[in-house]
Every structure is written in C-alpha cells, then in structure tokens.
Amino acid sequence: MxxxxxxxxxxxxxxxxxxxxxxxxxxxxxxxxxxxxxxxxxxxxxxxxxxxxxxxxxxxxxxFETTHEVPVTIKMPSTINFNDSYRSRFNIYTANPAEGGKLLLSGSFDNNNMFTGKIKVPVALSEIYVTTIVGDLTVQITTDTFKEDGVIINFGDDYGLNPPDTTEPGGKSIATEEAFTMHAPSTTRTGSNMVGNGDFETNDFGSIYFWSTPHPVDNRWYFTQYQGSMEWYDDGGDHVVRTPWTEPGNYYYGGVSQMIDANPGDVITLSADIKSVGSKNRLYSWIYLIPRTANGSILAYYNLTYYHPSSAWTTKTLVATMPSGTASCQVLVWTNDYTANAAVYVDNVVVTGPITDSDGDGVDDDLDDYPNDPSMAFNVYYPNENDxxxxxxxxxxxxxxxxxxxxxxxxxxxxxxxxxxxxxxxxxxxxxxxxxxxxxxxxxxxxxxxxxxxxxxxxxxxxxxxxxxxxxxxxxxxxxxxxxxxxxxxxxxxxxxxxxxxxxxxxxxxxxxxxxxxxxxxxxxxxxxxxxxxxxxxxxxxxxxxxxxxxxxxxxxxxxxxxxxxxxxxxxxxxxxxxxxxxxxxxxxxxxxxxxxxxxxxxxxxxxxxxxxxxxxxxxxxxxxxxxxxxxxxxxxxxxxxxxxxx
Ligand SMILES: [Ca+2]
Ligand SMILES: [Ca+2]
Ligand SMILES: [Ca+2]
Ligand SMILES: [Ca+2]
Structure with missing residues (x-):
C-alpha cells in the first residue's frame, strides 16, 4: 500500500x-x-x-457532466383553449412535493396546448414529478426511457370529444391502461363549487329520461331513467351515487346530471371521485362537460374516460374552455355497468371556474407568483428551490x-x-x-x-x-x-x-x-x-x-x-x-x-x-x-x- x-x-x-x-x-x-x-x-x-x-x-x-439537459414536451388536453389570455402553469419537481420534492421549473403552455423546452437536472435523478391543472404525474427521465426528442408527457390521453355511449366499449383500446399513473391535481383550486349537493349528502334527485333531456339550472342532480337509474347510497356513513347493484339483464347505462351557468371563454374544471365495488371488468365511467347555447343546443362533448375503475377512490379531473355561444354547461357523470353485484360509485363532484387573472397575463391569480405584475409570472430555480x-x-x-x-x-x-x-x-x-x-x-x-x-x-x-x-x-x-x-x-x-x-x-x-x-x-x-x-x-x-x-x-x-x-x-x-x-x-x-x-x-x-x-x-x-x-x-x-x- x-x-x-x-x-x-x-x-x-x-x-x-x-x-x-x-x-x-x-x-x-x-x-x-x-x-x-x-x-x-x-x-x-x-x-x-x-x-x-x-x-x-x-x-x-x-x-464530466453531473447534470444534463433533458428535452421535455408536455401536452395538455385539446378541450382547453390556450391563448394569450389563458396559459395556466405547470411545475416540475424532483419528486412529489408532498413527499419532499423540490421545485425545479415552472412554465406555461403555448397556443398549441404544449410546453416544449429543456430541463437541466442531475444525471442521477431518474424521475421527475409534474403538476398541472388536469393532474399530476411521476415521469421517468433516465436516458434509456426517452429518445432524441426527449420525454413526452401527454395529459390528454384519456380525454375525448364523443357523446355519451350506450354500447359497451369492449373492443376499443382501453385508454386507462396508462403508461403513467395520473394523480389528482395538487394545484390549488379556488372558488366555490358550482354544483349543488356535490358530495351527494342530500337525497334530492330529479329525473330525466335520457342524458340529453333538457333540465333547468337549479343546483340539483337529475338521474337518467332510460335504462334503469343510479342509486343514492349510504357507503358506510358517506353518501354517494352508484350504478344499480342488481339490474335487469345485468345491463345498465345512464348517469347523473346537473346544469350550471357558463359563458364563452370560461375555463371550467370538473373533478369527481370514482371507485368500483365488485368485479370491475365490465364497469366503465366518464365525466362530461357539455356546453349548450341559450336554446339548449349542444356545442361540444368534452369528456374524460375512466374504464374499470380502481377499488380505491380515485379523483378524475376534466378541464375545458367553454366555446363561443355557451350559455350553460351540463355536468354529467356517465356510467356503463354490465355486471350483477358490482357497481361504479361516484362522490365529491367539484366544478370550479372561471379563473381570476387580475394582471391579465394569462396565469390565474392562484398560480401566478406575481398576480399583480403582468411582466412576471413564475419563479424557477437551479439546481432547485432549496439546494x-x-x-x-x-x-x-x-x-x-x-x-x-x-x-x-x-x-x-x-x-x-x-x-x-x-x-x-x-x-x-x-x-x-x-x-x-x-x-x-x-x-x-x-x-x-x-x-x-x-x-x-x-x-x-x-x-x-x-x-x-x-x-x-x-x-x-x-x-x-x-x-x-x-x-x-x-x-x-x-x-x-x-x-x-x-x-x-x-x-x-x-x-x-x-x-x-x-x-x-x-x-x-x-x-x-x-x-x-x-x-x-x-x-x-x-x-x-x-x-x-x-x-x-x-x-x-x-x-x-x-x-x-x-x-x-x-x-x-x-x-x-x-x-x-x-x-x-x-x-x-x-x-x-x-x-x-x-x-x-x-x-x-x-x-x-x-x-x-x-x-x-x-x-x-x-x-x-x-x-x-x-x-x-x-x-x-x-x-x-x-x-x-x-x-
Ligand atoms: Ca488544484
Ligand atoms: Ca358523499
Ligand atoms: Ca396573472
Ligand atoms: Ca403576473
């Protein structure tokens, strides 16, 4: 030696x-x-x-680089209209901030609903945690997990634009078999709930024949009756709505609907907690925002798919910009249930909007680090917020x-x-x-x-x-x-x-x-x-x-x-x-x-x-x-x- x-x-x-x-x-x-x-x-x-x-x-x-630049593309759902007056915000952390993750970078989305840029991170960092208004994701960033164009994160994978379906989605590709597990957005949501009885604690439900049957803006939920009805249910002291536990022919489709006031350009966020009880293989759910004109005509079917819901409560979030001509918006939870002794459970429907942007820079007050200064929006850090x-x-x-x-x-x-x-x-x-x-x-x-x-x-x-x-x-x-x-x-x-x-x-x-x-x-x-x-x-x-x-x-x-x-x-x-x-x-x-x-x-x-x-x-x-x-x-x-x- x-x-x-x-x-x-x-x-x-x-x-x-x-x-x-x-x-x-x-x-x-x-x-x-x-x-x-x-x-x-x-x-x-x-x-x-x-x-x-x-x-x-x-x-x-x-x-001898201990850090590298990773190209990152974040794609937001097409239901949201990003433009000069609405840009929103994402944050990228070293890990889930609730578990000690440190903020690396924040930014906004362009008119194509995307962020494209580079993040400089330690080569030793194998994943990042991304938060947006539509949900949070943990994303792998090791060099063997991405190609030359970098890491592509698509928050719109389970979004759709089609009307509520009455046939089983069986043969379709299952959008919920996601590469990533999406979590409820950690982004602060301000403003009161625009729907009444969102937690379903009150047994007060109207009836409509089919999801498209007109009903008023009255802070009240309506069950559809076309192929059976959802049920108000006491789930261990917490009230929820669920698909029929036993339905004739084991064949149910329908939902629960509420109408809210809305205006063109409003960015509306809908979230709901969904779970399954019993065999989930033939259970399907969707959450919908359906903007309508003053005479009730439908302008769009913004929706998010959640097939085969987990047995654990999971928050699903849909965000959409109300189109030109909007006077009201239908909030609809749509379900298919083809199994006896199984059901889709729904609770805690929260609808918020429109955003408040005091300085007009396109970033909501609650997401803007400088809510009264249009020339500044985000604080970003290197190597991170703390180190x-x-x-x-x-x-x-x-x-x-x-x-x-x-x-x-x-x-x-x-x-x-x-x-x-x-x-x-x-x-x-x-x-x-x-x-x-x-x-x-x-x-x-x-x-x-x-x-x-x-x-x-x-x-x-x-x-x-x-x-x-x-x-x-x-x-x-x-x-x-x-x-x-x-x-x-x-x-x-x-x-x-x-x-x-x-x-x-x-x-x-x-x-x-x-x-x-x-x-x-x-x-x-x-x-x-x-x-x-x-x-x-x-x-x-x-x-x-x-x-x-x-x-x-x-x-x-x-x-x-x-x-x-x-x-x-x-x-x-x-x-x-x-x-x-x-x-x-x-x-x-x-x-x-x-x-x-x-x-x-x-x-x-x-x-x-x-x-x-x-x-x-x-x-x-x-x-x-x-x-x-x-x-x-x-x-x-x-x-x-x-x-x-x-x-
Ligand atoms: Ca020396
Ligand atoms: Ca409840
Ligand atoms: Ca702002
Ligand atoms: Ca600002």
Missing amino acids: IFNVSICYIDKNINLKYIIMKTKISILLSLFAFLVVLSTGCHRSNPDNKTTMNDLNIPDGFT WGTLAYEDLWPGEGDYDFNDLVLDYHFKSILNSSNQLVKYYMDYSTRAVGASLINGFGLMMGGDPTNIASVTGTQLTENYISLTSNGTENNQTNSVIFLFDNAFNTIGASGSQFINTKPDVAYVDPDTNQLVVTYSTPTSTDVTGTAPYNPFIVVDRDRGKEVHLAGEEPTDLADNALFGTWIDDSNPATGKWYQTANNLPWAIDLPVSFDYPVEQVEILNAYNHFREWAESGGSVYTDWYEDNTGYRVQENIYTPPASK
Missing part, C-alpha cells in the same frame, strides 16, 4: 504551481503522505492501481493541474423570474466563494446566449482589477453573447486566512465564506431557448490575463479568449470537433455539481477523495452518477476538506 501511495506522487508531472510553490511542497508532501498512509482509501478504492487522473481511460466525448450547486476549477490551464479541483470553489444558487411566455425577465444568482486553493489572481464570469443589449442592468459584481471592460448595462464589452463578470479577483470574495491557500489546507485557519448576490435584469425578456439554462457557461479568467479563460469541458470560450492558447501545453481543444478544455486523455479543468460539493484537500486528486469517481469517469458517466454524494463507501473522508465548524 505504501508503495502505491508513493507512486501517486513520484509519477506526478511537475507543473507550474509546483515551481511557484516549491518551498512549501516538501512540507506539504510529507504531511500529505503521512495522512494517506493513515488512510486505506487510496488502496481500497483503486483495485486497478489507477491512482492518478492520468491513468484514467476517459471515453472521447465524455465531458446550491458548485463550480470547482483547476487554474493552470493550458498546463496541468493537480486535480484537487479547489483552485476556485464557487457555490451558487439561481432564482430566475419568467414571464407568462416563459421568457427570462430577471435572475438572482447567490454566490459564495468557499475556497481559493491558488496563488494566482483569478476572476469569474458567465456567458449566456442572447444579445447583451437585451439586458438592462447587472448589479452585485465585485470588479477591482481593471482588466474587465464593461458596457453601460454592466455586461462585458466586445462580446457577441451576454457575458457577466461576477468578480475579477477571487481573493476579494473571501477573507484572508494567513495563507494563499484559503480553505483547502486543514492546518490553515478557516475563513467563513460570505454570500453575495448577482442580479441581472432584462430590458427585453428573452426565451430560455436563447439564454440557455443556469448555470449557463461559467468560466474563470486566470491570473488577470483576460485571454486566458478556463471553461467546463465541452463549453465554448467567449469572443475575448486568446485562441493562440488552444492546443498548447496539455490542452487538446479542437474547435473543429467541438472539443474544448480537455487534455488528450480527455481530462477537464473544471467540474460543475448539482450539490454543494465537498471538495478535496490541497493537492489530493479528486479520485483519491471520491471512491467511485474513477468508475464514473471511465464509464463515460454511466455508472455511479451520484459519485459526489455522501453515501456509504463513497468517500475518503480525510482527503476531503472539512470546515472546522462541521468537524
């Missing part, structure tokens, strides 16, 4: 930093060798004796670093504000320099897509060194894209420790990091398709040399990078193939993590701090996608910098 450990250091290439720090190296090496000898991590974690980054076989094209991410850099590019990824360790959290057309209006980036394991003076910036003149202002930056030239709106001069500099001297963003190496050496005083906030405000709201997604294209500028940029692997430099540096020293960037900021072995100079990263101590290569980094990297990111987490056996704790407060 000791021999292996020695190899780690004897083999290491001499680099610039070693020369600069020559006097401190021998002390550090002996201290470090001592620490590693105490540890069994290097030996245990590297059965192939791959103890340096240069030993790794990294597949071409792998850029911080980390950017970790090596700063000797185009020379070789020591792969401890602590020359600059910058934590960040984005809160962005979108308008109701999903355009970026403003963002806040909280940032905190946690470590500067460097002797060079480095700066940090972000390149975003889009014309810099779309930006009104940039605040919260710390520029003191006079090598960054800004335009009047605070973006960098002479850039095609929007380049925002947060700081030009990382040492100014963290206090002094008495050493050049701040928060990377256990024997040097700890500096409590500050948090700063960048605020970027747009004058022309810009689609996130143009700006890209947070954290955009972040980079450091090394040693106050503006041309010397270090980006994440695979990310393009800005217009002000010195192109003469590409392909020099050990950099193997090749603009022709899109290879950027990787060595011939495909090693990077920077990594981005969707968590607040516990980085290695000074001069410990990352693969000797994280036991599964090697497998993750050599697999091209397909195994141990969560290598950076604090799971059992994942870390060599003594090789990871631990602030004294948390020791």
Whole structure:
C-alpha cells in the first residue's frame, strides 16, 4: 500500500504551481503522505492501481457532466383553449412535493396546448414529478426511457370529444391502461363549487329520461331513467351515487346530471371521485362537460374516460374552455355497468371556474407568483428551490493541474423570474466563494446566449482589477453573447486566512465564506431557448490575463479568449470537433455539481477523495452518477476538506 501511495506522487508531472510553490511542497508532501498512509482509501478504492487522473481511460466525448439537459414536451388536453389570455402553469419537481420534492421549473403552455423546452437536472435523478391543472404525474427521465426528442408527457390521453355511449366499449383500446399513473391535481383550486349537493349528502334527485333531456339550472342532480337509474347510497356513513347493484339483464347505462351557468371563454374544471365495488371488468365511467347555447343546443362533448375503475377512490379531473355561444354547461357523470353485484360509485363532484387573472397575463391569480405584475409570472430555480450547486476549477490551464479541483470553489444558487411566455425577465444568482486553493489572481464570469443589449442592468459584481471592460448595462464589452463578470479577483470574495491557500489546507485557519448576490435584469425578456439554462457557461479568467479563460469541458470560450492558447501545453481543444478544455486523455479543468460539493484537500486528486469517481469517469458517466454524494463507501473522508465548524 505504501508503495502505491508513493507512486501517486513520484509519477506526478511537475507543473507550474509546483515551481511557484516549491518551498512549501516538501512540507506539504510529507504531511500529505503521512495522512494517506493513515488512510486505506487510496488502496481500497483503486483495485486497478489507477491512482492518478492520468491513468484514467476517459471515453472521447465524455465531458464530466453531473447534470444534463433533458428535452421535455408536455401536452395538455385539446378541450382547453390556450391563448394569450389563458396559459395556466405547470411545475416540475424532483419528486412529489408532498413527499419532499423540490421545485425545479415552472412554465406555461403555448397556443398549441404544449410546453416544449429543456430541463437541466442531475444525471442521477431518474424521475421527475409534474403538476398541472388536469393532474399530476411521476415521469421517468433516465436516458434509456426517452429518445432524441426527449420525454413526452401527454395529459390528454384519456380525454375525448364523443357523446355519451350506450354500447359497451369492449373492443376499443382501453385508454386507462396508462403508461403513467395520473394523480389528482395538487394545484390549488379556488372558488366555490358550482354544483349543488356535490358530495351527494342530500337525497334530492330529479329525473330525466335520457342524458340529453333538457333540465333547468337549479343546483340539483337529475338521474337518467332510460335504462334503469343510479342509486343514492349510504357507503358506510358517506353518501354517494352508484350504478344499480342488481339490474335487469345485468345491463345498465345512464348517469347523473346537473346544469350550471357558463359563458364563452370560461375555463371550467370538473373533478369527481370514482371507485368500483365488485368485479370491475365490465364497469366503465366518464365525466362530461357539455356546453349548450341559450336554446339548449349542444356545442361540444368534452369528456374524460375512466374504464374499470380502481377499488380505491380515485379523483378524475376534466378541464375545458367553454366555446363561443355557451350559455350553460351540463355536468354529467356517465356510467356503463354490465355486471350483477358490482357497481361504479361516484362522490365529491367539484366544478370550479372561471379563473381570476387580475394582471391579465394569462396565469390565474392562484398560480401566478406575481398576480399583480403582468411582466412576471413564475419563479424557477437551479439546481432547485432549496439546494446550491458548485463550480470547482483547476487554474493552470493550458498546463496541468493537480486535480484537487479547489483552485476556485464557487457555490451558487439561481432564482430566475419568467414571464407568462416563459421568457427570462430577471435572475438572482447567490454566490459564495468557499475556497481559493491558488496563488494566482483569478476572476469569474458567465456567458449566456442572447444579445447583451437585451439586458438592462447587472448589479452585485465585485470588479477591482481593471482588466474587465464593461458596457453601460454592466455586461462585458466586445462580446457577441451576454457575458457577466461576477468578480475579477477571487481573493476579494473571501477573507484572508494567513495563507494563499484559503480553505483547502486543514492546518490553515478557516475563513467563513460570505454570500453575495448577482442580479441581472432584462430590458427585453428573452426565451430560455436563447439564454440557455443556469448555470449557463461559467468560466474563470486566470491570473488577470483576460485571454486566458478556463471553461467546463465541452463549453465554448467567449469572443475575448486568446485562441493562440488552444492546443498548447496539455490542452487538446479542437474547435473543429467541438472539443474544448480537455487534455488528450480527455481530462477537464473544471467540474460543475448539482450539490454543494465537498471538495478535496490541497493537492489530493479528486479520485483519491471520491471512491467511485474513477468508475464514473471511465464509464463515460454511466455508472455511479451520484459519485459526489455522501453515501456509504463513497468517500475518503480525510482527503476531503472539512470546515472546522462541521468537524
Ligand atoms: Ca358523499
Ligand atoms: Ca396573472
Ligand atoms: Ca403576473
Ligand atoms: Ca488544484
């Protein structure tokens, strides 16, 4: 073991930093060798004796991404008319928010009833939870569950436009055999119930011959009589309506109907709890919104199918926009029951609408994060509503670093504000320099897509060194894209420790990091398709040399990078193939993590701090996608910098 450990250091290439720090190296090496000898991590974690980054076989094209962009399409039912005055909202969470899921993204639907966009999520995240006005879904997002066009989520699968049926749907494809299990919408519903006796606690029912027989708007339910009648039933103290328990010929179809007032353009939501008792194989149910004109003519048959209802109460939700000419709307629960000693049970019918949208931006007040500001609608977050991410850099590019990824360790959290057309209006980036394991003076910036003149202002930056030239709106001069500099001297963003190496050496005083906030405000709201997604294209500028940029692997430099540096020293960037900021072995100079990263101590290569980094990297990111987490056996704790407060 000791021999292996020695190899780690004897083999290491001499680099610039070693020369600069020559006097401190021998002390550090002996201290470090001592620490590693105490540890069994290097030996245990590297059965192939791959103890340096240069030993790794990294597949071409792998850029050390711990996150990826997943294309997502959300399709809403065709019964809803999305337009400039109605856009509604979806939310995407890491999991069901009722079970601790964290908000990632929100947005609205376009005039084609769709959202099409990208979400940036940890590769390790295997599913997301999507909430909309029509229901909630858990959706798989692992790369083997979607194709090139991404994840397609269709909320309209069980929607229909046909009149109530009187023949058994037997031969038809069963719409309820869904790929996904739809849950009742968690979206807040405001407004009073537009139907009377929605919980069926009162035994007051009128009769109509067939579902189409006219009846008044009177807050009262009507049972159809054409082929038997539904029953009012005491279900263990809770009253419901159900199909006949025993009907002549075991052949029943019919329903319960109520008429409400409605107007053109009203967005009406109907939900009902439905279950089966007895054999469900020949039980079928539908919920209908049937808008009618003033003289009773039918304008549409908006419906949602629920075949073979579960024996557990399930909430089904139908949303529709009332068409031109609407004066009233029939709320109908329609059922087919072809089985003796079995029934479809219905309870808790709730009808709400129309929506209230005080600022007229198309997003209901109760879904609008800024209900009185038409220029803003949604708060979205990165990495999510609660957690911080980390950017970790090596700063000797185009020379070789020591792969401890602590020359600059910058934590960040984005809160962005979108308008109701999903355009970026403003963002806040909280940032905190946690470590500067460097002797060079480095700066940090972000390149975003889009014309810099779309930006009104940039605040919260710390520029003191006079090598960054800004335009009047605070973006960098002479850039095609929007380049925002947060700081030009990382040492100014963290206090002094008495050493050049701040928060990377256990024997040097700890500096409590500050948090700063960048605020970027747009004058022309810009689609996130143009700006890209947070954290955009972040980079450091090394040693106050503006041309010397270090980006994440695979990310393009800005217009002000010195192109003469590409392909020099050990950099193997090749603009022709899109290879950027990787060595011939495909090693990077920077990594981005969707968590607040516990980085290695000074001069410990990352693969000797994280036991599964090697497998993750050599697999091209397909195994141990969560290598950076604090799971059992994942870390060599003594090789990871631990602030004294948390020791
Ligand atoms: Ca009830
Ligand atoms: Ca609104
Ligand atoms: Ca608003
Ligand atoms: Ca380093």
